[in-house]
Amino acid sequence: MVTATSLDVTRIEPRLKHPTIFKHFDELEPGESFIIENDHDPKPLYYELIGERGNIFTWEYIEKGPEWFVVKIAKRKISDSEETVGAIAAKDIRKAEILKAKGVDFCCGGNKTLKEAGEAAGVSEAELKEALALADKTPVSPSQDFDKWNLDFLTDYIINTHHQYIKDNAGNIQSIAHKVAQRHSDSHPELNRLAQGIDHFLQDLLNHVIKEEKVLFPAIKEAVAKSRDVSFVGKIPAGFIKQPIQTMQKEHEIAGEDLSFFRKLTNNYELPQDACNSYNYLFEKMKEFEDDLHRHIHLENNILFPKAIKLEEEQSKK
Secondary structure, rough: OOOOOEEEEOOOOOOHHHHHHHHHOOOOOOOOEEEEEOOOOOOHHHHHHHHHHHEEEEEEEEEEEOEEEEEEEEEEOOOOOOEEHHHHHHHOOOHHHHHHOOOOEEEEEEEOOOHHHHHHHHHOHHHHHHHHHHHHOOEEEOHHHHHHOOHHHHHHHHHHHHHHHHHHHHHHHHHHHHHHHHHHHOOHHHHHHHHHHHHHHHHHHHHHHHHHHHHHHHHHHHHHHHHHHHOOOOEEEEEEHHHHHHHHHHHHHHHHHHHHHHHHOOOOOOOOOHHHHHHHHHHHHHHHHHHHHHHHHHHHHHHHHHHHHHHHHHHOOO
């Protein structure tokens, strides 16, 4: 049982900081929490916790700079019958659409319970459960039952649908963002930050999909080929898949934070009275891009990645 409720990380010797924090976390009972205080953003710790412990914790900023960063870390208390919103969305595309309509983040925030996700979206758990129950009465299209697709086919679908969408639209969005900033930044200075942010966001995303296509997806396809033919000999070493998946998940988290920043910067893409056609086009395109990226990340975080890790683990036991 942890006796300290607050931990001043600045007072801990650098090499002992993360081990000490992990020790505090491991000693928590489900539902318990502690607070860390630091003089810089401890986000790398978040990624290390995800990689080492998985999605069994919550991370809440109480104070976010500029001088102090205070974070509440809690160990999840999830009953055996309680699913995360990511798992709910992965199993049923109809329920994924309902969660999306309610403003629930089930891609980057897919590790939350229904109650936690509802609180973040400003929707009660009861309202979400009622809406999800109605989904069972709606026919589901077999062609959109992604949870039943073969993993190699799903990787091809992601490349040809979502990766291609990014490649087709990135340059256009960057160009329009700078054009709108140039014309309207005198009266709307936030547009300069938006254009610069979009540049970094899209370049990171283009690099991200290249890594998936060149490294991770071929490894997943080899694992699938081996599951079909035990005599298959691939080029990817055993146990390779989990590490790049953790990296991709970290990058998904960063992309989600970028999208949230853009919405905050633009007041949820609210157009000012002096907005021209290009201004309107940019905001509509950003909303469309965000919607496609959420679907993209959902397919990977909640369906492709967990199944690929499970497949690799099963093969390592043989």
